[in-house]
Amino acid sequence: MTKLTYTEKKDTRSGFGAGLLELGRTNPEVVALCADLVGSLKMQDFIDEFPERFFQIGIAEANMMGVAAGLTIGGKIPFTGTFANFSTGRVYDQIRQSIAYSGKNVKICASHAGLTLGEDGATHQILEDIGLMKMLPHMTVINPCDYNQTKAATIAIAEFEGPVYLRFGRPKVPVFTPADQKFEIGKAIKMIEGNDVTIFATGHLVWEAIEAEAVLAKEGISVEVINIHTIKPLDVQAIIESAKKTGCVVTAEEHQMNGGLGDSVAQTLALNLPTPLEMVAVNDSFGESGTPEQLMKKYGIDAENIVKAVKRVMKRK
């Protein structure tokens, strides 16, 4: 494998905006809805080209989910855009009844997920959204890792029939996946091959895992890094195969420990191949104001904490 590196940083939400614009040009059934956050969600380019296919809902997220469900009746493919907090917790019952239980082809696109939203603080930093969404029958849950992957995921979910939760973030982060990499829902991607331990990471934590690997490699530890961009359906086969090879695993995510990727991996391994596991995630706590870097350090979800988790789990082998 070639060494993973990057030359620029971009926000994943801009990847969403670029993907949406491309969909506008290639799929006439795609429509977009927004709850008064067009700038934050990077939807302006789509609106400029396709004003008649954009629906401004105002600050009324419950109505947005219902309107999106209604638009699918008649064949539209609605993409809703707001912050992750207002895309999930605020409208859980609307998603549950009008979208998931009704099997509606709505794409719930959520920016500003997790701690890295930063200074706005805990009211906006949802760390429970993956759990909320993965519990819903029929729901697919995707958390891409960088600009390119978010753009590719946005395009891919339009081709997929069924409700999808697409989670991305606010800050500029390294762009390290290929621009031409096709996004396959539910198919984990091996970023680095290794033998001693596996790190299963999702979203912004994939890059942190890659940085952790570089530190651990210098100490002679062979780390496998796998990008679990789709939390549901989970790539069970990839998880079991890698755990079988390395014998211990670390999960890493910008989410609560309860209900996140770590839970899903732990469930898979407990049922199929009990394996020592450590979780890098927020431990039953709300966030607070601060810069993304400060918050990731304080709440224990950066490369440094992944390194520590790897050392802990290897002792349990």
Place this chain on the structure above:
Amino acid sequence: MNKPSIETLEKTASQVRRDIVRMVHAVNSGHPGGSLGCTDFLTALYFNIMDIKKPFDPDGRDEDMFFLSNGHISPVWYSILARSGYFPVAELATFRKLDSRLQGHPATEEGLPGIRVASGSLGQGLSVACGAAQAKKLNKDDKRVYVLMGDGELDEGQVWEAAMYAAHCKIDNLIATVDYNGQQIDGPTSEVMDLMDLKAKWQAFGWDVIESDGNDMKSVINAMSLAKSLSGKGKPVVNLMKTEMGAGVDFMMGSHKWHGVAPNDEQLATALAQLEETLGDY
């Protein structure tokens, strides 16, 4: 196609009312009060007002569509759907039973023809109807979208988000009806949560408002015909339709007590004696 006469519609409504009390009695659960109150409206809608196609098309292209937001009155909707040919009338006997397509509240999961979205958790239907109506506009489909809500349901904030949205977006192919029976589970709406001047509220939100009597077939037809004539003029239309909970069965009328209670054997017999069997029981 010739529209059925008022007399024919009334006969259909009588049979639907028999279906409702029999369905609810058979499983000792369900919601007869609101179902009976909305029987005349739904009979008129499906057999006279709406332009609908069969077999059922989930996308509802080039036909009128109906959404039931107050999903608990599923018995009346199921009876209407069966009696208008969407599925066999005999299937009404499976209402609320295991493995049935006729769930306690309407659902799409089991594939019952006639239903396009699940409802039951209140306040969501108007939003869905707005989206479906906007999809019709995008598709250059000139048919209409109808939605029924309960008046107790208007306590839900989402209804008013959708009301604001529909007027702002000039969704004028949308006709909403409020089952204005003045009752909700815990008592009269005036005591539980006073709706106050409901007409003024909808007008202030930018809707054309009609007021009507929902338990007189001629009045229902006239009100919905008026609603159709008002649509397509830049505003959504709402019909504030006064009904009596339990209409057609004397001992169920005028109280919230029959909202979600089934009649016993004796009460069923009393109810059926008041309702002519016109199309044959299922």
